[in-house]
Amino acid sequence: MHNPYTVRQYGHISEIMAIIGYVIPTFILVTPTFYIPYISKTLGIPYYTTFIIIGSPYIGRFIGAYIYSRFRYLGTPFMLSMSVLGLTSFSISFLNSVPILIILRFVIGIAFGISTSFAVEVAVRTRKQHIIGLTTGGWAIGWILAAAISAVVPYRYASMSGAVAIPLSAIGVLLRRVNIGHVIASGFNFSVYGFLIYFLAFEPAFVLQIIPQIYGSAAFLESEVAYFLAIPAYMIFPIMAKRYGFRKALYSIASISMILSIFAFLYLNFYAAIVFTVFGLAVNAVIPGFLRDENLSPEKIGPSMNFSAINGFLVPTIIYLIGSIRISAVAITIFSMACLIALSDVGHRIFSHSSTSVPHKA
Secondary structure, three states: OOOOOOOOHHHHHHHHHHHHHHHHHHHHHHHHHOOOOOHHHHOOOOOHHHHHHHOOOHHHHHHHHHHHOOOOOHHHHHHHHHHHHHHHHHHOOOOOOOHHHHHHHHHHHHHHHHHHHHHHHHHHHHHHHHHHHHHHHHHHHHHHHHHHHOOOOOOHHHHHHHHHHHHHHHHHHHHOOEEOOOOOHEEEEEOHHHHHHHHHHHHHHHHHHHEEEHHOHHHHHHHHHHHHHHHHHHHHHHHHHHHHHHHHHHHHHHHHHHHHHHHHHHOOHHHHHHHHHHHHHHHHHHHHHEEEEEEOOOOHHHHHHHHHHHHHHHHHHHHHHOOOOOHHHHHHHHHHHHHHHHHHHHHHHHHOOOOOOOOOOO
């Protein structure tokens, strides 16, 4: 029997894998977002069908989070998910069938769930706040890479570039026989408390999907500036939170986000939108440390995060169903952040005995 994975022994290799395991999957996941008009026109489909193609990976993340808990060795989920991501992204560039595109994007979501669950668990186990920040900051880095690629190459070549994940998957060979150490003991790792915390904390990031509609041509500049600023924020926020307290940091970020949402969405203040975006993204770098302080096991954090991604569907859908987009965005943000503050204060006591753990059967 191999010894369970320890950061001290495999730290540098696994840290690199964690960062890559979030950046590249995000890049592959979000790249089509920058080609929505092209996809709609080329395939002859309405925008809502295009959004089904773009959004189907969020459902696949559920399955990916579950599959990750089945792996025994550290390098295996990284190698498998990165290989699938690269092959699928490359294949999509040659296809024009809507049903097949939806299925393959769903597969990308599964691989994304596996890879990011792996990445977050490894990052949290390091207990290094800058590694946690760089890993969770992979979302911003991936967005920036996708935006940069979309600015210079056509859709087909941008999709093909996702094949870079295939050679990167070989890094997993270095840890192919390193035992993760948690699968046999706890099986499917999931926490109701962790899910709800991430579900609420993700709201500002997902409400950003309405930025292009309300800001028009200024939306691209707002996003690029904000995502660039978010990268250092992903590293600074958890470091500051560790020094002054993760709970206080969560309260502060949630409160600031509520105020900024009013100026960003109601008054269309460009600079408030930038700061709101930075806070809305970088709060997720604080959540792993907060949950770790709440004694939530590292292996439960990644799957709980990926299950909460369903909010990516719910937030924009609810906003458009309610109507009055700008007012709805503010209302949902204030409600979500208020619930986050309340849940982070009393939730752990309520859900401390409700984590889901299905024993693994040999």
